[in-house]
Amino acid sequence: MEFIKELLQFLKARKKMWLMPLIVILLLLSALVVLSSSSALGPFIYSLF
Amino acid sequence: MPSIVLGISAFYHDSAAVLLIDNEIIAAAQEERFTRIKNDSAFPVNAIQFVLAEAGVDGNDLSAVAFYEKPLLKFERLLETIHSVVPQGAFSFIKAMPMWFKEKLFIKQIIRKELKKLGARKDLLILFPEHHLSHAASAYYPSPFSEAAVVTIDGVGEWTTTSIGYAKGNNITILKEQHFPHSIGLLYSAFTYFLGFKVNSGEYKVMGLAPYGDILNEQTVSYIDKIKTVLIDIRNDGSYLLNMHYFAFASELKMIHVKKWEKLFGIEKRKPETELLQAHKNLARAIQEVLNDIIIMLAQTARQLTGSNQLVLAGGVALNCVANARIIEEGIFSDVWVQPAAGDAGGALGAAYAAANIWFKQPDRKSGACDAMKGCQLGPHYDTAAIKKLIAPFGAAYKYYNDFNELTRFIAKEISKGKIIGWFQGKMEFGPRALGNRSILADAFSADMQSILNVRIKQRESFRPFAPAVIENDTHLYFNATRPSRHMSFTFKQLDKISAPAVIHVDGSARIQTVNKNVHSRLFQLLEAYKQETGHSLFINTSFNQRGEPIVCTPKDAYLAFMQMKLDWLVMGDFVFDYTLQPENNGPKERKFEAD
Numbered sequence: 001m002e003f004i005k006e007l008l009q010f011l012k013a014r015k016k017m018w019l020m021p022l023i024v025i026l027l028l029l030s031a032l033v034v035l036s037s038s039s040a041l042g043p044f045i046y047s048l049f
Numbered sequence: 050m051p052s053i054v055l056g057i058s059a060f061y062h063d064s065a066a067v068l069l070i071d072n073e074i075i076a077a078a079q080e081e082r083f084t085r086i087k088n089d090s091a092f093p094v095n096a097i098q099f100v101l102a103e104a105g106v107d108g109n110d111l112s113a114v115a116f117y118e119k120p121l122l123k124f125e126r127l128l129e130t131i132h133s134v135v136p137q138g139a140f141s142f143i144k145a146m147p148m149w150f151k152e153k154l155f156i157k158q159i160i161r162k163e164l165k166k167l168g169a170r171k172d173l174l175i176l177f178p179e180h181h182l183s184h185a186a187s188a189y190y191p192s193p194f195s196e197a198a199v200v201t202i203d204g205v206g207e208w209t210t211t212s213i214g215y216a217k218g219n220n221i222t223i224l225k226e227q228h229f230p231h232s233i234g235l236l237y238s239a240f241t242y243f244l245g246f247k248v249n250s251g252e253y254k255v256m257g258l259a260p261y262g263d264i265l266n267e268q269t270v271s272y273i274d275k276i277k278t279v280l281i282d283i284r285n286d287g288s289y290l291l292n293m294h295y296f297a298f299a300s301e302l303k304m305i306h307v308k309k310w311e312k313l314f315g316i317e318k319r320k321p322e323t324e325l326l327q328a329h330k331n332l333a334r335a336i337q338e339v340l341n342d343i344i345i346m347l348a349q350t351a352r353q354l355t356g357s358n359q360l361v362l363a364g365g366v367a368l369n370c371v372a373n374a375r376i377i378e379e380g381i382f383s384d385v386w387v388q389p390a391a392g393d394a395g396g397a398l399g400a401a402y403a404a405a406n407i408w409f410k411q412p413d414r415k416s417g418a419c420d421a422m423k424g425c426q427l428g429p430h431y432d433t434a435a436i437k438k439l440i441a442p443f444g445a446a447y448k449y450y451n452d453f454n455e456l457t458r459f460i461a462k463e464i465s466k467g468k469i470i471g472w473f474q475g476k477m478e479f480g481p482r483a484l485g486n487r488s489i490l491a492d493a494f495s496a497d498m499q500s501i502l503n504v505r506i507k508q509r510e511s512f513r514p515f516a517p518a519v520i521e522n523d524t525h526l527y528f529n530a531t532r533p534s535r536h537m538s539f540t541f542k543q544l545d546k547i548s549a550p551a552v553i554h555v556d557g558s559a560r561i562q563t564v565n566k567n568v569h570s571r572l573f574q575l576l577e578a579y580k581q582e583t584g585h586s587l588f589i590n591t592s593f594n595q596r597g598e599p600i601v602c603t604p605k606d607a608y609l610a611f612m613q614m615k616l617d618w619l620v621m622g623d624f625v626f627d628y629t630l631q632p633e634n635n636g637p638k639e640r641k642f643e644a645d
Binding site for chain 2: 003006010014016023026027029033
């Protein structure tokens with residue numbers, strides 16, 4: 001809960017609430033990746049992500 | 050109540066922990082030294098335990114913890130990058146996401162959980178200075194200056210890739226920033242990748258390869274022209290834009306579009322560990338020249354913006370001692386200081402300093418005479434009893450010297466005979482350089498020593514140069530050094546007379562360490578003994594590790610490395626080990642390290 005509160009405060013302060021739908025979509029897709037047991041970080045080259 | 054701040058860097062590369070008490074560095078160490086995994090990015094549990102124990106405090110005594118960057122701001126950059134490039138690279142982002150949702154977004158919770166195990170309060174203050182503010186703080190606060198221009202350059206932090214600031218007293222003001230994806234750190238890494246080296250660890254190999262390139266060769270000139278006209282648009286103030294048509298790092302899990310680079314430069318991407326052609330050397334020279342030009346422009350802009358006559362530098366690119374030397378040569382500043390742990394490990398130090406100075410407004414401790422890094426001797430140290438205990442299981446043969454002068458005279462003589470020495474003394478260094486506490490030492494005047502050390506001992510590329518440790522007051526006899534260089538942060542040109550092939554690069558430069566009697570006293574004593582024996586004031590000082598292995602930390606690490614590399618002698622404290630007298634079953638052990 002603390003994290004969600006902080007995330008919302010951060011997005012509001014930065015005027016980036018428009019990123020919220022993207023976060024939800026990515027959360028769902030990454031859940032799919034985890035559930036389908038594929039490698040979390042394939043050909044990892046540079047830790048920009 | 051003293052102010053006790055724990056600085057942490059983690060989760061990208063080279064995790065570290067640092068402890069400051071009342072603005073003084075008490076201890077600092079990288080996690081890789083304990084886990085024996087090079088550039089370990091895991092949460093630095095071992096390093097934290099060490100720095101707390103070294104200071105004799107526990108989690109409950111901490112005033113605050115400072116993490117070296119802002120995870121949410123980094124996440125914002127990631128999301129906006131996805132938004133700007135999707136559908137390109139969408140799958141790469143999705144693959145990276147579980148890591149974010151699993152740990153990278155929950156760093157505060159992880160810190161709280163881990164420190165609770167070490168006795169920290171539930172309401173412990175956790176601060177998140179920005180990545181480049183952490184670098185800036187690591188450059189300024191431990192420097193000898195009480196005001197300075199600050200330049201930080203690395204791959205990328207949250208958004209910032211390059212910054213210029215001004216620091217005075219307790220304050221640092223950021224004046225100018227360059228944002229992702231435009232990054233000279235990433236540009237240099239892209240060339241590192243194209244030249245067949247590992248990104249994030251092979252950059253210094255490109256720097257070492259560059260002098261083999263011919264600056265007068267038409268090919269090198271055309272490479273420089275192509276870089277400056279096609280890959281990067283450089284403005285007079287040192288700001289720049291990358292041509293993202295050629296780079297893939299913003300949208301995929303790779304650095305560049307290889308085919309486009311091959312077409313641009315007319316050569317294939319070099320496969321790792323294959324032969325280095327003159328074209329590769331010329332390309333390394335070309336990118337090093339471009340980097341030098343940009344850094345000089347940035348330094349000039351920093352001088353103009355701040356009016357300061359002193360410069361401090363940090364960020365991974367500040368480990369490029371060739372570019373640092375160019376700033377000195379240009380005479381833009383009267384003095385330049387570089388944070389020796391300029392990469393992300395040093396971010397832990399900067400985060401702690403930022404918390405102590407900006408948040409807690411701790412009184413300034415600067416003496417003005419020298420920096421606050423204590424010669425980087427901030428890691429674990431082992432006394433005679435500890436060495437004896439840790440070596441006992443090996444049944445090793447050794448001689449104990451009651452008189453250290455006698456020991457140095459003996460070892461100096463052995464170095465002069467061409468023998469190779471593992472040298473383990475006092476506190477382990479913080480940062481990437483071995484400065485005489487976890488070092489391999491050898492004769493610099495031997496014609497074949499560079500090849501022996503590179504190929505036989507360290508099992509790495511034969512072109513790589515070694516650094517000399519030289520008595521500080523005798524530096525002028527060998528090099529055109531105008532200042533002490535105690536952390537190997539600059540290269541200097543040799544004077545005409547010297548003939549030390551193992552430490553002089555093909556362009557006549559050397560990445561020297563000037564050894565001061567009061568900073569690295571035991572190494573200084575050995576150099577003095579060596580001078581008496583040979584008349585020379587310098588020898589090779591390279592890190593005590595094999596290729597891909599973190600620098601040794603404990604007596605056990607040192608003994609195993611000594612046995613595997615078949616060094617002639619190992620000196621640990623006042624103990625001297627002769628390789629020929631060691632039990633046969635002690636080595637060489639099969640210790641596997643991934644090549645860097």
